[in-house]
Amino acid sequence: MFWIFFVLLIFSTSDCILIDQITSTSSSSSSTSSSSTSSSTTSTTTSSSSSTSSSSTTTAVPGWTITGSMNAAREYHTASTLANGSVLVAGGIGSPGSLNNAELYNPLTGIWTTTGNMSSVRAYHIASILANGNVLVTGGQGSSGFLNSAELYNPSTGTWTTTGNMSFVRAYHTASILANGNVLVAGGLGSTGYLNSAELYNPSTGTWTTTGNMNATRYEHIASILANGYVLVAGGQGSSGLLSSTELYSPSTGTWITTGNMNLTRYYHTVSILTNGSVLVAGGSGSAGSPNSAELYNLLTGTWTTTRNMSFVRAYHTASTLANGSVLVTGGYGSTGSLNSAELY
Ligand SMILES: *[C@@H]1O[C@H](CO)[C@@H](O)[C@H](O)[C@H]1NC(C)=O
Ligand SMILES: *[C@@H]1O[C@H](CO)[C@@H](O)[C@H](O)[C@H]1NC(C)=O
Ligand SMILES: *[C@@H]1O[C@H](CO)[C@@H](O)[C@H](O)[C@H]1NC(C)=O
Ligand SMILES: *[C@@H]1O[C@H](CO)[C@@H](O)[C@H](O)[C@H]1NC(C)=O
Ligand SMILES: *[C@@H]1O[C@H](CO)[C@@H](O)[C@H](O)[C@H]1NC(C)=O
Ligand SMILES: *[C@@H]1O[C@H](CO)[C@@H](O)[C@H](O)[C@H]1NC(C)=O
Ligand SMILES: *[C@@H]1O[C@H](CO)[C@@H](O)[C@H](O)[C@H]1NC(C)=O
Ligand SMILES: *[C@@H]1O[C@H](CO)[C@@H](O)[C@H](O)[C@H]1NC(C)=O
Secondary structure: OHHHHHHHHHHOOOHHHHHHHHHHHHOHHHHHHHHHHHHHHHHHHHHHHHHHHOOOOOOOOOOOOOOOOOOOOOEOOEEEEOOOOOEEEEOOEEOOEEOOOEEEEEOOOOEEEEEOOOOOOOEOOEEEEOOOOOEEEEOOEEOOEEOOOEEEEEOOOOEEEEEOOOOOOOEOOEEEEOOOOOEEEEOOEEOOEEOOOEEEEEOOOOEEEEEOOOOOOOEOOEEEEOOOOOEEEEOOEEOOEEOOOEEEEEOOOOEEEEEOOOOOOOEOOEEEEOOOOOEEEEOOEEOOEOOOOEEEEEOOOOEEEEEOOOOOOOEOOEEEEOOOOOEEEEOOEEOOEEOOOEEEO
């Protein structure tokens, strides 16, 4: 497993991009909403400041503005938009090593304030927003290896409490909130290597139960909740190499069924749900290098079709669904290094 971290470090010519990537894998649903919420916050701020200087109709100017700095430098952390609009960042790796601290961004003031510490340092973990508004963090790498522990952040008290342990230590896994509120955690890297195991967290009991195994071991895969309630996992790396395979989890049976293969093997790719329910997967790395291609999964046929290419090859990028249904793809690692370009699907 050490070479994997080595490869990650080689790739980490831009920490920001990796941060974005890790954040976007944290939970496809919550990170998509967190990215779109934070970008709409930026434009709200821009338009309100311009409307004070001009009484004419104003529109937000697209672009990036610097906002408050976090109290701690960090990478490989998570970011979650809370119900009241503040953004919680937690853990990661900073200059003193792995972090247990967390801070809140207030979009009204642009200021970060420290909040409760997690009980464990963790990086490469996943954060999921539960239906009750609490934030569940799972697994990741702690001070002495990968973690099976999980903890809950309560936004109204600003404190963390430990909750049930997973059956397996894991990092680089995925977490998906099912329609019934349970959290499905799948795959990742564990103490014995790549995992095919999956487990369910029940927020009302605070306990985990194992559920069906995926057919393939996978890490650095993506997971997405489909309009029909199934969870789609796609690609990643596993004990049999780079994966183009994809599988569906049925919450009602607790089992996985394999579905169509993607055209390419992909890891460090992104996933987005289009307004018509189709699933867009874009970029990443794979056996043919980093592709600029994108593919669409059709729920009804269970098949993937290649769609328009992106203008750039990208891995470690992010994808966020805008309110109008377009998908915004940002940055990533391209054929000439880190990218500042962004494009819309
Ligand atoms: C968090 O932990 C740090 C040391 O790691 C400590 O200095 C700080 O006071 C703690 N913060 C809280 C809110 O407990
Ligand atoms: C959201 O709630 C937290 C915890 O109570 C608080 O610290 C923060 O200021 C709130 N954010 C906003 C935008 O009101
Ligand atoms: C979780 O596991 C750790 C050891 O890995 C143990 O110290 C802790 O008590 C466990 N927590 C629960 C809630 O079982
Ligand atoms: C499960 O994965 C193996 C490769 O590990 C593959 O040969 C097999 O076809 C897969 N099973 C199904 C049902 O796709
Ligand atoms: C992948 O897509 C390319 C171009 O669309 C096509 O030529 C090729 O046959 C496809 N490969 C597979 C395995 O579907
Ligand atoms: C959904 O929309 C995409 C992009 O417009 C299109 O390519 C795809 O075929 C549509 N899917 C279905 C199932 O209609
Ligand atoms: C997408 O780009 C690949 C090369 O990366 C090329 O082979 C393929 O023809 C392109 N597909 C389309 C639809 O332009
Ligand atoms: C969504 O908004 C973006 C930015 O304004 C625009 O470029 C894009 O064309 C819009 N998409 C749709 C489907 O209207």
